[in-house]
Amino acid sequence: MKNLLTLSTLALATSLATSPAFAHAKLQSSNPADGAALATAPTELRLKYNEPVEIAMSSIKLIGPGNAAVVTDKIAADPRDDKALVQPLPKLAPGEYRVQWNTMGRDGHHTKGEIRFTVK
Numbered sequence: 001m002k003n004l005l006t007l008s009t010l011a012l013a014t015s016l017a018t019s020p021a022f023a024h025a026k027l028q029s030s031n032p033a034d035g036a037a038l039a040t041a042p043t044e045l046r047l048k049y050n051e052p053v054e055i056a057m058s059s060i061k062l063i064g065p066g067n068a069a070v071v072t073d074k075i076a077a078d079p080r081d082d083k084a085l086v087q088p089l090p091k092l093a094p095g096e097y098r099v100q101w102n103t104m105g106r107d108g109h110h111t112k113g114e115i116r117f118t119v120k
């Protein structure tokens with residue numbers, strides 16, 4: 001009987017861990033959008049997730065033309081939206097940019113991904 005109870009507790013824990021309520025932070029949209037070709041260089045990048053994010057535990061790496069890393073300021077919170085983070089951008093020269101984000105959701109899990117945009 002004790003073994004059976006342990007087994008069902010384990011099964012419950014497993015199903016809780018994989019239920020949508022415990023999902024990680026997923027990128028829902030960005031500005032600039034992934035794949036955007038911009039006539040004017042953006043002054044900031046905004047990433048919007050499906051759940052609140054921990055700014056202090058999140059990071060963004062920006063890679064510009066010629067695979068050169070672009071030095072950026074620290075990312076910031078959006079005071080009106082705890083599911084978003086904002087990356088102020090320096091003056092960007094024309095070319096292709098890759099944004100590699102690594103974001104921690106409030107559940108403590110990190111997710112990462114990449115978006116690209118072009119400045120014409």
Ligand SMILES: [Cu+2]
Nearest residue numbers: 023024107109
């Ligand atoms: Cu998670």
